[in-house]
Amino acid sequence: MxxxxxxxxxxxxxxxxxxxxxxxxxxxxxxxxxxxxxxxxxxxxxxNRPIQYVIGQTYFFGMKFIVNEKVFIPRPETEELVYWILQDHKNFIHNKPIQIFDIGTGSGCISITLKKKKPEILHVYAIDSDKEALNIAFQNARLHNVKISLKNIDILKDKIDTYPKMDNNYVNIIVSNPPYVRLSEKKFLHPNIVQYEPYQALFVPDEDPLIFYKKISFWIKKKLTGIVYVYFEINQFIYSDIIYFLKKIGFLNIEIRKDYQGFFRMVRAVYYKKK
Known part of the structure; x- marks a missing residue:
């Protein structure tokens, strides 16, 4: 306190x-x-209103971000996911331009941090189903003076097919911190999370907890060619199900990592398809 x-x-x-x-x-x-x-x-x-909502801001990767109840509060484990991406591609020595898709961007903390730390990234697409969340992401992009493309798309209903650069000339990085808390796990969350943070950014049905990972992964297989690096934040209780699913549909070089608390909370995989 x-x-x-x-x-x-x-x-x-x-x-x-x-x-x-x-x-x-x-x-x-x-x-x-x-x-x-x-x-x-x-x-x-x-x-129980979170301090970040009370003051209207928080810090992510040492950078200030505007937040309110329309966006999920950025967490330290998501910083670790971003750090993993930056380390994997720290020199950006690929001989092809890079484009990033941040699916479920919320406050825009992932997209904006990646573009801010690595301005040489050619395109960053920040996707979210909520227009009010995208407005917060827009404010944060303006705050940090970075250019990202904000797209209002519900990945469970809409097709992510509005991008012209979908060929072998690009290295694609997909990153997502989607909803992954099963409804049955709701009782284990702190009251300030349940009461104030956006429901749609948190919960998935018990009968299909991988629903967002499936949609994103099948979109990758259908639409992207060349080499695709995929980074997911995950539910530590079902990490083995996610690994099994990614292997089953043809993703390679799957690696899982623990967060600072010792929980399996992030996974990286690679997908490759010739044009």
Whole structure:
């Protein structure tokens, strides 16, 4: 709770923790307006509203991102997924241009970070089914002065076929942190996640928990040629099912990694098809 207090106060007073501690020790007065705003936000925290939504921002890869209840709050394990991509392609020495598809982009944190860290990436397509989420991604792209293509597509219903560059001249990187929490696992989540974070960004039916991975993978097989690198964030409880599925449909070089907490939370695979 102490850390939340300092996140909130350093945001509101636009200063560091040391300054806040000094102000507290000196019992410095604050304006009535600031006091009322502070009390209001403390009540929001008491009601389990995530601190990121209370202050309207969070940090991902050391970069500030605008967030609200329309987008899932970026997590450290997603930073690890992005780091994996950057390490795998750190020199971008491919003799072909690279394009990235970020499916289920939400706040745009994955797309924007990749483009910011590696501006030599030719195309970045950030895809989401929610127009309001894409508006947040647009604001974040503008905040970081990066150019990405935002696409309003529901991958469960629509075809991802609006891109002209689908041939052997490109190296394709597909990255997705899709909904993967089974409804039966809902009871294990913290109340602030269930109450405030977008339902559609979290849950999948128990009878088909791989629904998003299947849609994305079959789209890759149908539409993309050449070499395709695939990076997924996954549910640690069904990682073996995901590996089995990817092997079954012809993906190669499958590697799974643990996150900083020791859970299997990300997988990389490669798909190759001649034109």
């Amino acid at each position: 102490e850390s939340l207090f300092f996140i909130l106060t350093t945001y509101m007073f636009q200063c560091d923790k040391t300054t806040i501690l000094l102000q507290l020790s000196r019992k410095e007065k604050i304006s009535f307006i600031i006091y009322n705003q502070l009390i209001k936000k403390l009540w929001e925290l008491k009601k």
